[in-house]
Structures are given as C-alpha cells and as structure tokens.
Amino acid sequence: MIQYLTYFVLSMFVGREVISKVPQTLHTPLMSGSNAISGITIVGALVAVGMTEGPWARYLGLVALIAATINVVGGFLVTDRMLQMFKRGPVKR
Amino acid sequence: MTIELIDLAYLVAAALFIVGLKRLQSPATARGGNQLAALGMLLAVVATLFLREILSPVEVIVGLGIGGLVGLLLARRVRMTAMPELVAAFNGFGGLASALVAAAEVVRATGWSATLTITISVLIGMVTFSGSFVAFGKLSGRISGNPLSYPGQRVVMGLVTAGAIAAMVWAMAGPAAVFAPLAPSLFGVLVLTGLALLLGILFVLPIGGADMPVVVALLNSLSGLAAAATGFVLGNTALIVSGALVGASGLILTNIMCVAMNRSLLNVLMGGFGQESDISASSVAGALDGRTATATTADDTAILLAYAQKVIIVPGYGLAVAQAQHQVRELADLLQELGVEVKYAIHPVAGRMPGHMNVLLAEANVPYDQLFEMDEINHEFETADVTLVIGANDVVNPAARHDQASPIYGMPILNVDQSRAAVVLKRSMRPGYAGVQNELFFASRTRMLFGDAKDSVTALIGEVKEV
Numbered sequence: 001m002i003q004y005l006t007y008f009v010l011s012m013f014v015g016r017e018v019i020s021k022v023p024q025t026l027h028t029p030l031m032s033g034s035n036a037i038s039g040i041t042i043v044g045a046l047v048a049v050g051m052t053e054g055p056w057a058r059y060l061g062l063v064a065l066i067a068a069t070i071n072v073v074g075g076f077l078v079t080d081r082m083l084q085m086f087k088r089g090p091v092k093r
Numbered sequence: 094m095t096i097e098l099i100d101l102a103y104l105v106a107a108a109l110f111i112v113g114l115k116r117l118q119s120p121a122t123a124r125g126g127n128q129l130a131a132l133g134m135l136l137a138v139v140a141t142l143f144l145r146e147i148l149s150p151v152e153v154i155v156g157l158g159i160g161g162l163v164g165l166l167l168a169r170r171v172r173m174t175a176m177p178e179l180v181a182a183f184n185g186f187g188g189l190a191s192a193l194v195a196a197a198e199v200v201r202a203t204g205w206s207a208t209l210t211i212t213i214s215v216l217i218g219m220v221t222f223s224g225s226f227v228a229f230g231k232l233s234g235r236i237s238g239n240p241l242s243y244p245g246q247r248v249v250m251g252l253v254t255a256g257a258i259a260a261m262v263w264a265m266a267g268p269a270a271v272f273a274p275l276a277p278s279l280f281g282v283l284v285l286t287g288l289a290l291l292l293g294i295l296f297v298l299p300i301g302g303a304d305m306p307v308v309v310a311l312l313n314s315l316s317g318l319a320a321a322a323t324g325f326v327l328g329n330t331a332l333i334v335s336g337a338l339v340g341a342s343g344l345i346l347t348n349i350m351c352v353a354m355n356r357s358l359l360n361v362l363m364g365g366f367g368q369e370s371d372i373s374a375s376s377v378a379g380a381l382d383g384r385t386a387t388a389t390t391a392d393d394t395a396i397l398l399a400y401a402q403k404v405i406i407v408p409g410y411g412l413a414v415a416q417a418q419h420q421v422r423e424l425a426d427l428l429q430e431l432g433v434e435v436k437y438a439i440h441p442v443a444g445r446m447p448g449h450m451n452v453l454l455a456e457a458n459v460p461y462d463q464l465f466e467m468d469e470i471n472h473e474f475e476t477a478d479v480t481l482v483i484g485a486n487d488v489v490n491p492a493a494r495h496d497q498a499s500p501i502y503g504m505p506i507l508n509v510d511q512s513r514a515a516v517v518l519k520r521s522m523r524p525g526y527a528g529v530q531n532e533l534f535f536a537s538r539t540r541m542l543f544g545d546a547k548d549s550v551t552a553l554i555g556e557v558k559e560v
Contacts, residue, residue, distance in 0.1 A: 001206065001325075004324070004325055004328070004330070004333055007330050007333045007334055007337070008321055008324075008325075008333050008334075008336075008337045009337075011333065011334045011335075011337035011338055011341070012337045012338075012340065012341045013341075014111060014338065014341075015114075015337060015338040015339070015340070015341025015342055015345075016341045016345060018111060018114050018115050018118075018338075019114060019117075019338075019341060019342040019345050020345055021118045022114075022117050022118055023118070023119075023120075023466070024349075024439065024441060024447070024448060024451065024466045025120060025439075025448060025451040025461050025464055025466075026117050026120060026123055026448060026451070027346060027349075027446075027447035027448030027451070028176060028180070028446060028447060028448035028449060028451065028452045029117065029123060029127070029448070029452075030114075030117050030342060030346070030447075030448070031180055031309070031310065031313045031342075031343070031346065031446065031447060031448075032176075032179075032180050032183065033113070033114075033117065033126075033127050033130060034114065034313065034317065034338065034339045034342045034343070035180065035183050035184055035187055035313055035316055035317075035339065036130070036131070036134070036183070037110050037113075037114075037130055037134070037317075037335050037338065037339055038187045038191075038316045038317040038319070038320045038335065038336060038339040039134070039186075039187050039190065039320075040106075040134065040137060040320055040331055040332055040335040040336070041187065041190045041191045041194055041319075041320045041323055041332060042134075042137075042138060042190070043103075043137050043138060043141045043329070043331060043332070044191075044194040044323055044324075044327050044329060044332060045156070045190055045193070045194050046138065046141050046142060046145075046153060047141065047145065047327070048194055048197040048198075049150060049152045049153050049156060050142075050145065050150050050152075050153050054200055056197065056199075056200055057197040057198070057200065057201075058152065058197075060193045060194075060196055060197040061152075061156075061193070061194065061197050062152045062155070062156050063189075063193055064189070064190045064191075064193035064194045064197070065152075065153070065156030065157065065160060065190075066156050066159050066160040066163075067160070067186040067187075067189045067190040067193070068160065068186070068187070068190035068194075069156060069157055069159070069160020069161050069163075069164060070160045070163045070164040070167070070183070070186045071164070071183050071186040071187040071190060072134055072160075072164065073160065073161045073164030073165055073168070074163070074164030074165070074167045074168045074179075074183055074186075075164070075168075075183050076127060076128075076130070076131040076134070077164065077165060077168035077169070078167070078168035078171065078176075078179060078183075079127045080124060080127055080128065080131075081168060081169075082173075082176070082452055082455070083120075083123045083124040083127055084124055085173075085452075085455040085456050085458075086120040086123065086124075086455045086461050087455070087458065087460055087461065088120070088121070088460055088461065088462055089460030089461075089462050089463055090460075
C-alpha cells in the first residue's frame with residue numbers, strides 16, 4: 001500500500017511540473033486530452049470482463065468497458081480535432 | 094514472465110502519457126503530444142488483451158465496439174460550441190468506468206483495507222459521474238444554468254455526506270468476499286453508490302453558469318483521482334500513475350480558475366453566487382450614479398475601427414452564445430488589411446470552461462499568436478485606440494479594482510477602461526453574472542453597440558468595407 005501511495009504522490013508532483021507550464025490557449029485540449037488518459041481504467045475493465053467468472057463482475061465490467069472506451073476513443077479524437085485547428089499566423093514582415 | 098511484460102507495457106504507456114502532456118506546452122507540438130498519449134493507451138490495451146489472453150469473451154469485443162463507435166461519433170459530430178458539455182460528459186464516463194471496475198472487485202475483496210479502497214473509488218467515481226452529467230445538462234441548456242439553491246442546502250449536503258461515510262464503514266465492517274444480496278460488503282457498496290450519485294447532483298446543481306469553468310476543471314481532476322483510486326483497488330500502477338497525472342492537471346486548472354475570480358474553491362462550491370442580484374431601479378433603466386450609457390451605431394464604430402492603429406478585441410461568453418467567432422475573424426482580417434494592428438485579450442474565466450474562447454477562435458482560424466493572456470496584454474490597453482468588448486461583462490468591470498462593496502472586488506480584470514475608446518457589443522443593459530452593473534459601460538470613453546453579437550459584427554463588416 002505504501003508503495004502505491006509513493007507512486008501516487010510522486011506522479012502528482014510530475015503532473016504538477018509538466019502541466020503548470022501549459023499555456024492558457026491549450027487549456028481545453030489539455031482537459032479533454034488528460035481526461036482521455038484517465039480512461040486508462042479501460043485496462044481494469046478489460047480484466048473485469050475477461051477474467052472473472054461471476055456474472056456480477058462481468059456485467060459491471062461490460063458497462064465499465066463501454067464507458068471507458070467512449071472516454072478514451074472520444075477523448076483522444078476530439079482533442080486531435082481541436083488541436084489541428086490551432087494555427088500560427090502568417091510571419092510578419 | 095507475462096506479468097512482467099504487461100507491467101513493462103504499462104510503464105511505457107505511462108511514460109508516453111507524460112511526454113505527451115509535456116508536448117501540450119506549445120501549440121506547435123501539442124497535436125503530436127496527444128497522438129503520443131493515444132499510442133500509449135493503445136499499447137496498454139493491446140498488451141492487456143494479448144498477454145492476458147482475454148480476447149475470447151464476446152463481451153470484450155462488444156464493449157470495445159460499442160464504446161469505440163459512440164466515442165467516434167461524439168468526437169466527430171460535436172460542434173465546437175458544444176465542447177464544454179462534451180468535455181463534461183467524457184469526464185462523467187471516465188468516473189463511471191472507474192467506479193464500476195472497483196465495484197466489480199467487491200466480491201473478491203478480503204479484509205477491510207481492500208474494501209476501503211473500493212468504497213473510496215466508488216465514491217469519487219460516482220460523484221464524478223452524476224456531477225458531470227448535471228454539468229452537461231447545465232452547459233447544454235437542458236437544465237437551467239442559474240444557480241439553484243434551496244433552504245437547508247448545507248444541512249442536506251451534510252446529511253448525504255454523513256450517510257455515504259456510514260455506508261463505507263458498514264461495507265468495511267461486513268464479512269468479506271461474500272456474494273449475497275444482503276451481505277454488508279455488497280449492500281453497503283450499493284447504498285454508497287446511490288448516495289454518491291445524489292451527492293454529485295447536489296454538488297453541481299447550486300453552481301451557476303459563469304462558475305462552470307471551476308466545476309469542469311474540478312470534475313476533470315476527480316475523473317483522474319477516480320482512476321487512481323481504482324488503481325489502488327487493482328494494485329495497478331498504470332492506473333495510479335496516469336490517474337495522479339490527470340488529478341494534478343485538473344487541480345492546477347481549478348486553482349487557476351479560482352485565482353482568476355479571486356474566490357476560494359469553497360466559495361464557488363457553496364454556490365448561489367450572484368443569484369440575488371440587488372438591481373436597483375435606476376440601473377435597470379441603464380444609469381449608474383446619475384450617469385447614463387451612450388449608445389452608438391455600426392457606421393460610427395466602423396469609422397472608429399478603420400482609422401485606428403491598434404484594436405484589441407475582448408471576447409466573452411456572449412460571443413459563444415451568438416456563435417459570432419467567424420464574423421469576428423472576418424472583421425479582424427478586414428481591419429488588418431487596412432493596416433490596423435489587431436490583438437485578442439482573453440480573460441482566464443471567459444466562457445464556460447478553461448480555454449473556451451481560444452478553442453472557439455481557433456475554429457474560426459484566428460492564429461493563436463494573436464491571442465494574449467490577461468497578464469501579457471493588460472499593459473497594452475493604454476496604447477489601444479479602440480477596444481471591442483464582445484459579450485464579456487464582469488471581467489472588464491473596473492469596480493473590481495476599487496469598489497470594496499462590489500461582489501467582484503479583487504477579481505483580476507482586463508483593463509479595458511484604460512484604452513482610448515471602448516465599444517461594448519451587448520444585447521441590453523442587463524447586468525452580468527455577478528448581478529452588478531458595469532462601470533465601464535458608463536465611462537465617458539465607452540460607447541454601447543446594442544444587439545445580437547453576430548448581427549452587430551456582420552453590420553460592422555459591411556460598414557468597414559465601405560469606409
């Protein structure tokens with residue numbers, strides 16, 4: 001448990017360092033992109049659906065899998081759609 | 094061996110997430126960064142599927158198929174103006190998935206500490222889920238965006254929270270690993286689920302529209318923390334690391350939003366801000382301390398703009414409502430052809446989510462190097478010949494600087510009142526979200542151009558062409 005807590009706390013610090021430098025212009029893509037990353041829960045859902053015997057775990061896992069996949073696929077795609085709109089202006093003379 | 098390979102794949106995925114987020118520090122590298130993070134996710138999923146040999150159950154294919162299709166359609170179809178509610182909805186799906194994965198572990202949990210992590214995960218995930226969908230309803234206009242408060246609000250919140258904690262304790266106290274409908278571990282989690290859903294609804298309902306940037310950022314953070322909590326349940330470091338990254342990201346944004354409104358998170362969450370606007374009769378009629386606002390016309394404004402050297406445009410939520418971003422870009426292009434320097438000033442809480450205005454203007458092909466953050470541009474208003482305020486209100490109210498009695502006192506604002514002239518595009522003299530009349534509108538250098546933002550800007554385009 002302490003080991004997991006260590007990973008958690010250190011990752012929070014890494015996140016803070018990396019993300020506090022993201023400019024305001026990209027805050028919306030940051031939210032949708034990081035949200036897609038939080039869809040990493042999908043690997044937990046896959047294991048719940050694929051490896052447990054009981055119906056309880058399997059059906060909960062299936063709903064979780066659908067929700068997590070929406071989150072991951074939709075999140076990364078919509079972030080990509082947004083980011084391709086951000087363009088630099090013509091170089092000034 | 095297989096387990097080590099999976100863990101290795103998860104480590105690579107987590108590294109790709111961090112590098113991907115790092116590349117979001119510049120618009121030039123951001124798209125590649127997002128794709129790198131997506132690659133990391135693909136790697137984690139493929140490793141899980143193949144190395145654990147769980148390709149066979151039809152449920153896996155069904156789940157991935159349905160989820161992928163819905164995600165694809167949502168991402169492709171959504172209009173850019175609907176982005177705040179889509180982000181809220183995706184947060185909700187993430188929270189739901191984390192809570193359900195944790196709940197699926199209930200029957201296997203042995204010992205109170207395992208059940209504790211499950212209940213924490215269910216609590217955070219379900220609050221994120223219901224809270225996000227209330228936010229979705231408010232942002233898309235399906236639920237009234239007004240702050241909704243009721244008598245005894247804090248008492249009800251306190252009772253529901255206490256009930257949720259009691260359900261957590263109950264679930265932990267019960268004998269573990271029993272699958273029966275009334276077993277405390279299972280029943281406790283079910284009760285907790287219900288109360289957590291209620292808590293999420295109660296937490297977002299009282300919060301008004303203009304405070305939504307804080308709520309969306311906070312829910313973003315919670316969706317990450319829910320994934321991390323599920324990582325503790327499963328003993329999965331990929332979930333813990335990725336969840337913590339997202340949790341930290343959301344917290345940073347939440348903090349930026351609160352600082353930009355000079356309010357504490359608690360103050361925002363208590364809700365009801367600006368609902369009982371004490372509008373005196375005189376301010377409704379469009380007067381403040383005996384001064385009246387001066388209206389102007391599109392052709393006068395066009396002349397002002399066309400002969401200016403420097404114009405600053407201040408967009409606000411009204412621009413998003415009127416969907417006038419394309420017209421604004423066209424107007425800016427025209428002015429630039431006439432040799433006018435055009436810049437955009439973006440307040441951190443303009444709109445309904447962090448970065449809302451930037452996405453809207455990017456959609457209209459406004460280059461991001463013409464967009465400036467508050468601190469970058471505030472000293473430039475003095476040298477601006479005209480500032481065009483389009484659908485922004487409280488964030489340009491000079492009362493925030495000096496009127497200690499004002500509810501927005503202390504909030505950092507854009508110094509529009511320092512520019513040589515200001516033209517405010519607005520439907521009427523109705524006060525902004527904070528419920529106070531805006532001093533800027535009554536300043537001697539300010540003119541009001543009444544009407545729908547899109548219509549007004551279209552008229553301006555026509556007039557500028559004729560100058």
